[in-house]
Amino acid sequence: MRPRRGLSHGHVGSLRAPDAAMALRNARDLYTRRQEGVSIWVVPATAITASSPDEKDAFFDPAADKVYRHPTFYEVPDGVQHL
Amino acid sequence: MYGNDGLLGEVEAAEEALRDAAGRRLSGGEGLEEYFIAVIEADQKIEPRDWMPDSYRKTLIRQIAQHAHSEIIGMQPEGNWISRAPSLKRKAILLAKVQDEAGHGLYLYAAAETLGVSRDELVQMLLEGRQKYSSIFNYPTLTWADVGAIGWLVDGAAIVNQVPLCRCSYGPYARAMIRICKEESFHQRQGYEILHTLAHGTDGQKAMAQDAVNRWWYPSLAMFGPPDADSTHSAQSMAWKIKRFSNDELRQRFVDMCVQQAEVLGLTLPDADLRWNEERKAYDYTQPDYDELKRVISGDGPCNRQRMAHRRRAHAEGAWVREAAAAYAKKRHAIV
Numbered sequence: 282m283r284p285r286r287g288l289s290h291g292h293v294g295s296l297r298a299p300d301a302a303m304a305l306r307n308a309r310d311l312y313t314r315r316q317e318g319v320s321i322w323v324v325p326a327t328a329i330t331a332s333s334p335d336e337k338d339a340f341f342d343p344a345a346d347k348v349y350r351h352p353t354f355y356e357v358p359d360g361v362q363h364l
Numbered sequence: 365m366y367g368n369d370g371l372l373g374e375v376e377a378a379e380e381a382l383r384d385a386a387g388r389r390l391s392g393g394e395g396l397e398e399y400f401i402a403v404i405e406a407d408q409k410i411e412p413r414d415w416m417p418d419s420y421r422k423t424l425i426r427q428i429a430q431h432a433h434s435e436i437i438g439m440q441p442e443g444n445w446i447s448r449a450p451s452l453k454r455k456a457i458l459l460a461k462v463q464d465e466a467g468h469g470l471y472l473y474a475a476a477e478t479l480g481v482s483r484d485e486l487v488q489m490l491l492e493g494r495q496k497y498s499s500i501f502n503y504p505t506l507t508w509a510d511v512g513a514i515g516w517l518v519d520g521a522a523i524v525n526q527v528p529l530c531r532c533s534y535g536p537y538a539r540a541m542i543r544i545c546k547e548e549s550f551h552q553r554q555g556y557e558i559l560h561t562l563a564h565g566t567d568g569q570k571a572m573a574q575d576a577v578n579r580w581w582y583p584s585l586a587m588f589g590p591p592d593a594d595s596t597h598s599a600q601s602m603a604w605k606i607k608r609f610s611n612d613e614l615r616q617r618f619v620d621m622c623v624q625q626a627e628v629l630g631l632t633l634p635d636a637d638l639r640w641n642e643e644r645k646a647y648d649y650t651q652p653d654y655d656e657l658k659r660v661i662s663g664d665g666p667c668n669r670q671r672m673a674h675r676r677r678a679h680a681e682g683a684w685v686r687e688a689a690a691a692y693a694k695k696r697h698a699i700v
Contacts, residue, residue, distance in 0.1 A: 294474060294540075295474040295477070295478075296474060298689075299690045299692070300689075300692070300693035300697075303689060303693070310467075311467055311471075314460075314467060314547075315547075334411065334413050334414050
């Protein structure tokens with residue numbers, strides 16, 4: 282669901298429906314009773330491929346030793362501006 | 365301990381705590397069970413695909429399902445008054461409230477489904493009487509004032525019970541509860557407003573409001589469950605951080621909240637022994653009849669049969685809608 286224009290869609294919850302059109306209507310009734318959104322996407326749960334929590338260390342390992350990807354890694358000399 | 369502002373503050377604090385905890389580093393947690401314990405100790409959330417002990421899973425399924433069933437059955441006592449609400453405004457509000465209850469039931473079924481049980485199975489277990497719902501919905505709504513008393517006392521007690529669940533260790537349940545509590549605070553206020561209006565109306569209206577409070581007070585106290593000494597599920601649930609406070613602590617919190625609110629209404633709570641205890645900094649009060657609670661839970665309350673018969677009938681009469689929607693989806697699928 283997109284809460285307001287300019288924000289990206291975020292996951293808000295699950296529901297059951299026989300098809301996509303019904304899923305959209307059910308999502309409207311279930312998750313936007315108080316105008317929480319201006320746009321809804323529905324995706325069948327079976328269409329989602331997910332990483333597994335068991336392999337999270339190995340899977341995300343390549344990023345673990347690359348602190349130089351963050352600006353805070355670098356030393357900034359005193360007095361330099363607009364950097 | 366918390367009024368309405370305090371309540372929403374508590375819910376927001378729970379959301380905040382959830383984000384803080386997520387950034388915390390876990391200590392230890394090499395094996396599966398050690399990892400599970402480390403997550404709970406750090407106040408982080410267990411998520412659906414994480415390893416968890418079987419009994420943790422079972423406890424949660426039982427509790428979330430019972431909670432979901434309560435929301436669904438809970439539509440009946442209030443639904444009883446939709447067609448007879450005293451004004452169009454009251455009718456529209458009550459309709460919105462009952463729709464919310466349906467929504468809350470569905471959030472909770474979705475949370476339960478993440479534990480590997482299907483909604484159809486849960487609904488079936490309710491219909492066959494193999495899973496329970498809150499005892500409170502087995503009492504009748506005799507007058508319009510009962511709709512007010514339900515909002516103030518029943519939803520009030522539910523909120524006191526549910527706000528700590530926003531910090532429950534199981535992620536999907538905690539998230540559903542945050543959503544529910546935010547919506548629930550309107551329910552309590554609308555009930556209070558109904559009673560306040562009646563209590564400041566004619567003598568007859570005030571008497572009707574008082575009568576409703578008299579009948580709903582003790583069943584509402586019983587909603588917190590048996591006294592701690594007799595509570596079967598409590599200790600383990602506390603250790604797993606599913607539950608954060610004991611039944612008696614929450615009941616006391618509810619009583620302490622209600623006394624002042626009743627004064628503003630100009631109504632009395634039906635307890636001659638209700639008085640402030642300076643030493644405990646809390647109100648002494650008369651306990652509800654726990655034998656009655658047991659009877660109502662085991663199926664022998666004033667409306668148990670009626671509620672279940674209605675639910676079974678509604679489910680059976682809606683079968684053609686579910687079948688038609690499924691058939692239509694199948695047909696469309698075949699064409700594409």
